[in-house]
Amino acid sequence: MAKNKKTKNWHIQIDKGIVSAADLRTAFEKRNIKKPPKFYKDIKSVSNVFPMRISPYTFKLCLGSKAIRRQFIPDKKELIITRKTDKDPLNEDVMMPVKNLIHIYPDRVLLLATDMCFSFCRFCTRKRLGRKYTKISPANLEKVCRYIAENKQIRDVIISGGDPLTLDDSDLKRILEKINKIKNVKTIRIGTRAPLSCPSRITDQLIKMLKNFHPLYVNVHFNHPDEFTPGSVKTLKKMSSAGIILGNQSVLLKGINDSESTMKELFYKCLDSGVRPYYLYQCDEVLGTEHFWTDYQKIFKIANELIGNIGGLAVPNFVFDCKNGQGKIRVVPDFIERRDEKSITFKNFKNKTYTYRNLNK
Numbered sequence: 037m038a039k040n041k042k043t044k045n046w047h048i049q050i051d052k053g054i055v056s057a058a059d060l061r062t063a064f065e066k067r068n069i070k071k072p073p074k075f076y077k078d079i080k081s082v083s084n085v086f087p088m089r090i091s092p093y094t095f096k097l098c099l100g101s102k103a104i105r106r107q108f109i110p111d112k113k114e115l116i117i118t119r120k121t122d123k124d125p126l127n128e129d130v131m132m133p134v135k136n137l138i139h140i141y142p143d144r145v146l147l148l149a150t151d152m153c154f155s156f157c158r159f160c161t162r163k164r165l166g167r168k169y170t171k172i173s174p175a176n177l178e179k180v181c182r183y184i185a186e187n188k189q190i191r192d193v194i195i196s197g198g199d200p201l202t203l204d205d206s207d208l209k210r211i212l213e214k215i216n217k218i219k220n221v222k223t224i225r226i227g228t229r230a231p232l233s234c235p236s237r238i239t240d241q242l243i244k245m246l247k248n249f250h251p252l253y254v255n256v257h258f259n260h261p262d263e264f265t266p267g268s269v270k271t272l273k274k275m276s277s278a279g280i281i282l283g284n285q286s287v288l289l290k291g292i293n294d295s296e297s298t299m300k301e302l303f304y305k306c307l308d309s310g311v312r313p314y315y316l317y318q319c320d321e322v323l324g325t326e327h328f329w330t331d332y333q334k335i336f337k338i339a340n341e342l343i344g345n346i347g348g349l350a351v352p353n354f355v356f357d358c359k360n361g362q363g364k365i366r367v368v369p370d371f372i373e374r375r376d377e378k379s380i381t382f383k384n385f386k387n388k389t390y391t392y393r394n395l396n397k
């Protein structure tokens with residue numbers, strides 16, 4: 037089938053992806069940016085261990101923002117490993133009852149539709165994936181759907197990866213249709229970073245297709261206010277005005293977004309584009325990501341500063357994802373001053389107290 041111009045356009049973002057030190061050199065030199073040979077040597081040694089991919093669109097954003105650059109350009113710190121950890125700390129590969137499907141929680145599952153992304157985030161939880169642009173095979177999709185249909189407590193399916201929007205419309209449609217047909221499935225979600233890393237992927241044609249699956253929940257991934265470029269804002273508004281329900285998942289990254297003021301601005305910007313902040317994750321203990329880890333106190337500090345001070349719609353859930361496939365833990369700062377059988381006393385964001393007393397029965 038002949039590809040129309042728009043379709044072709046987004047494929048370029050993958051076909052012309054920057055995947056090696058040599059590609060990166062070419063990209064910089066095209067813009068008259070000179071880096072010392074040591075820089076490219078480091079890039080090479082890191083990308084030999086942890087694959088690199090930066091879409092041409094993302095590369096442009098990298099030039100304009102340090103916060104974006106640090107998320108995508110390999111750093112030799114990735115090779116400094118002081119704590120023995122795991123390529124798969126969440127034990128996802130073990131929690132797969134069938135290939136491509138992670139089942140940790142009772143009523144919801146996560147489908148790994150592909151191992152490909154438009155650009156690879158250096159802190160990715162699934163850094164271990166092969167990144168060979170493989171997609172779920174029709175036979176495995178059948179098996180996955182059979183498993184979901186047989187386990188009737190499953191009502192929510194998250195299509196993830198990799199980035200499922202790296203799949204063509206026809207592949208994505210096939211997956212959505214198959215899942216949508218399962219009677220016990222009531223909610224479908226898609227996780228994608230395309231609005232940041234490849235906005236051209238969100239074509240009118242794609243939106244038209246996605247609209248057929250309403251209510252469809254799409255979780256995007258914005259980590260820093262700089263990422264709200266005219267291109268991503270336009271794309272997000274296009275999606276939300278088409279009735280797609282947008283949420284945002286962020287990762288707390290040392291030196292990039294680990295301050296209350298950055299987070300506040302990030303969450304406000306989400307809301308301004310029609311995106312509800314959903315999760316802020318503590319960075320997972322994935323091999324090669326230590327330089328992004330923050331002390332555990334930081335997420336509490338941010339939560340403490342935001343809750344009550346900014347509108348509730350702008351506040352996400354704060355979560356740690358447990359090692360060994362035990363799932364997410366939501367944390368909240370301690371707003372409880374004391375409690376006993378009869379009453380509970382809270383301390384609010386202004387340090388004022390309030391006591392609630394049970395009825396005397």
Ligand SMILES: *Cc1c(COP(=O)(O)O)cnc(C)c1O
Nearest residue numbers: 138139140141144145146194364
């Ligand atoms: C995060 C996650 C989900 C979804 O959890 P919610 O808290 O409902 O967003 C489901 N399965 C896996 C494996 C996950 O990591």
Ligand code: SF4
Nearest residue numbers: 153156157160198229
């Ligand atoms: S877009 Fe998501 S899956 Fe892809 S590299 Fe980034 S965090 Fe990982």
